[in-house]
Amino acid sequence: MNAIILTAIWGVIMMFCGVFVKSKKAPKFIAITGLLLVFAANAVELATKKSFFNIQVHDMLQMDSFNLAFLAVIFGCTLVFFLLSGADVENVGSHVAEYFALIFFVLCGVSLAATFNTLLILFIGIEIISIPLYILTGSDKRNLKSNEAALKYFLMGAFSTGIMLMGIAFLFGGNPTASFYLQHLQIGVGPMPVLIAFGLVFMLVALSFKVSAAPFHFWTPDVYDGAPTVFTSFMSTIVKAAGFFAFLRLFQNAFGNMHDQWQHLIIFITIATLLIGNVTAVFQQSVKRMLAYSSIAQAGFMLLAVFALNDRAKEGILLYAAAYSLATIGFFAILIKMEDYTIDGFNGLARQQPLLAFTATVFLLSLTGVPLTAGFQSKFFMLMAAVENGNNFWVVIVAVLFAAVSAYYYFRVIQAMYFKEPGNLPLTRETELTGSFKAMLLITAILIIFIGIYPEILVGWMYH
Amino acid sequence: MGITTIAFILLSLMAIGSAIMMISSKSPVHSVLWLIVVFFAISGHYILLNAQFLAIVNIIVYAGAIMVLFLFVVMLMNLNAETEPIKNYRLRLIGILSGGSLLLVLIAAMMKIDVAQPVLMSTGDSGLIKVLGHALFTNYVLPFEISSVLFLSAMIGAVIIGKKE
Numbered sequence: 103m104n105a106i107i108l109t110a111i112w113g114v115i116m117m118f119c120g121v122f123v124k125s126k127k128a129p130k131f132i133a134i135t136g137l138l139l140v141f142a143a144n145a146v147e148l149a150t151k152k153s154f155f156n157i158q159v160h161d162m163l164q165m166d167s168f169n170l171a172f173l174a175v176i177f178g179c180t181l182v183f184f185l186l187s188g189a190d191v192e193n194v195g196s197h198v199a200e201y202f203a204l205i206f207f208v209l210c211g212v213s214l215a216a217t218f219n220t221l222l223i224l225f226i227g228i229e230i231i232s233i234p235l236y237i238l239t240g241s242d243k244r245n246l247k248s249n250e251a252a253l254k255y256f257l258m259g260a261f262s263t264g265i266m267l268m269g270i271a272f273l274f275g276g277n278p279t280a281s282f283y284l285q286h287l288q289i290g291v292g293p294m295p296v297l298i299a300f301g302l303v304f305m306l307v308a309l310s311f312k313v314s315a316a317p318f319h320f321w322t323p324d325v326y327d328g329a330p331t332v333f334t335s336f337m338s339t340i341v342k343a344a345g346f347f348a349f350l351r352l353f354q355n356a357f358g359n360m361h362d363q364w365q366h367l368i369i370f371i372t373i374a375t376l377l378i379g380n381v382t383a384v385f386q387q388s389v390k391r392m393l394a395y396s397s398i399a400q401a402g403f404m405l406l407a408v409f410a411l412n413d414r415a416k417e418g419i420l421l422y423a424a425a426y427s428l429a430t431i432g433f434f435a436i437l438i439k440m441e442d443y444t445i446d447g448f449n450g451l452a453r454q455q456p457l458l459a460f461t462a463t464v465f466l467l468s469l470t471g472v473p474l475t476a477g478f479q480s481k482f483f484m485l486m487a488a489v490e491n492g493n494n495f496w497v498v499i500v501a502v503l504f505a506a507v508s509a510y511y512y513f514r515v516i517q518a519m520y521f522k523e524p525g526n527l528p529l530t531r532e533t534e535l536t537g538s539f540k541a542m543l544l545i546t547a548i549l550i551i552f553i554g555i556y557p558e559i560l561v562g563w564m565y566h
Numbered sequence: 567m568g569i570t571t572i573a574f575i576l577l578s579l580m581a582i583g584s585a586i587m588m589i590s591s592k593s594p595v596h597s598v599l600w601l602i603v604v605f606f607a608i609s610g611h612y613i614l615l616n617a618q619f620l621a622i623v624n625i626i627v628y629a630g631a632i633m634v635l636f637l638f639v640v641m642l643m644n645l646n647a648e649t650e651p652i653k654n655y656r657l658r659l660i661g662i663l664s665g666g667s668l669l670l671v672l673i674a675a676m677m678k679i680d681v682a683q684p685v686l687m688s689t690g691d692s693g694l695i696k697v698l699g700h701a702l703f704t705n706y707v708l709p710f711e712i713s714s715v716l717f718l719s720a721m722i723g724a725v726i727i728g729k730k731e
Contacts, residue, residue: 106712110715113715113718113719114718117722157708158707159708160705160706160707160708162708162709163708195726195731196731197726197729200722200725200726203719203722204719204722204723207715207718207719207722210715211715214712220709222706222709223708223709223712226709226712226713226716229716230712230715230716230719233716233719233720233723234719234722234723236723237719237722237723237726237727240727241726243727243731244731296675296676296678296679297679299675300672300675
């Protein structure tokens, strides 16, 4: 509850900043202060199980340790994002305070999507996440690609929202109590009623779209490529993790006891996502586009949690959200500072900027899933969850094979940085590489290795 | 077959027929006008369900305000045959195929549901504003209040996109 209310309030405060604070640097610091506050309030709620606000919610929200721990991960990653890339938000356009306000509203939506207990709140949460994102995608107004991406995202997003609403209508009409509450959708033994099955498929399609799982991923490369890079970093990590969390919670709490009836649909989507994401990423020359496809590929791994649907999967999604978000945010922060976004643009970066090259290597290794990094632990937990699931073991083998494929395109960047000769021109915009930026990069890399060695600290929050 | 069933069937035919006319008519202005008919038919359904307030709001907001806005946009954009994009027949075929299969599955599944009474006329005061307001501010106060965040972010978005740099 703390998180929902404070993020909404801080969004409004950021709006007023746009009016009263003229300095372009100030919004970033106000945003960081607000986020620290939100993080602390959420941590207090996680520790004491008591909210500052006593609001009658009629059981529409569920505040348990798992949800609050996930929110803590989300706010932590956003904090890293603000510290690393906050200065780049200032370069996007002239409405800096409003961009931060929109990010806070997205966080409010994430808090709703992480704690919903009725379909109503899920819908509102997903919409509060989506609408600010359409705007952030199109915030680089003079760039045609950004405009195109925003329009494409908006039209397709609106369509998928329509599908989700229709699914909710089916589910509402299909359960005997005619209620939006998730626990009322749980049907006992026997085959699924027709209306519930329809609702399930429509929800599956809409949520797969929101998390860019194949075959509903077609918007992803264009939107991630067209959007200003700093916002791509935000929406391909934090927002996507939140989408998966909502996905997992909906299918666990509403359709959990019909698991074996819809498991095959999830297997199809998982395999298709892994295949399309990984194979297409191999052929990309632009690193930004490669990351867009790699985010589809990582989505395939996160889908394993929905496939497995057990306690290990819950631990896995928590770890995956942290590992994937931290590594991708870190790598995007470096990418923004590059002059050239192609893989050749990274040639010989290790000679010019050894620290940047080193941290980029850590991030990429974590994305690949090399031991000692957080990425390894998260992939390990996901695969273990899928194994503990007990059936369809072949899915695990396929996932491991595709993880090996992903090594190819991540290592290409590492190879370019360390083994290729640099040109005469500087590769990065060196004036922007301040000491604090480099220190923050190093801290992020250390954090990733730390989670890789002690994942139980993060997972332990869940059982607090 | 009671009078409600007949009214329901008539309204449904009207809604579906005008919806088909809306997507198939060549002129965008005609499309918008057909869409207004769809909204009126749906308002009729709301009245059958004893949701008078919803019916009125549906007409005022959708058939009134939003449609006028739509008409303005369509007329300002001056769409005609020359500005129409080139049609891709393969894409159209794929669209028909996938849409048609969805329709087939939907119909096949809906046939399986047996309903004792297809049209049920609700009575009582459940559709009155008083009851609606009571539900909105007691049981559903959380979603009601939270939607303000949604509208606020949409408003900020309109300002950001519309304002000169």
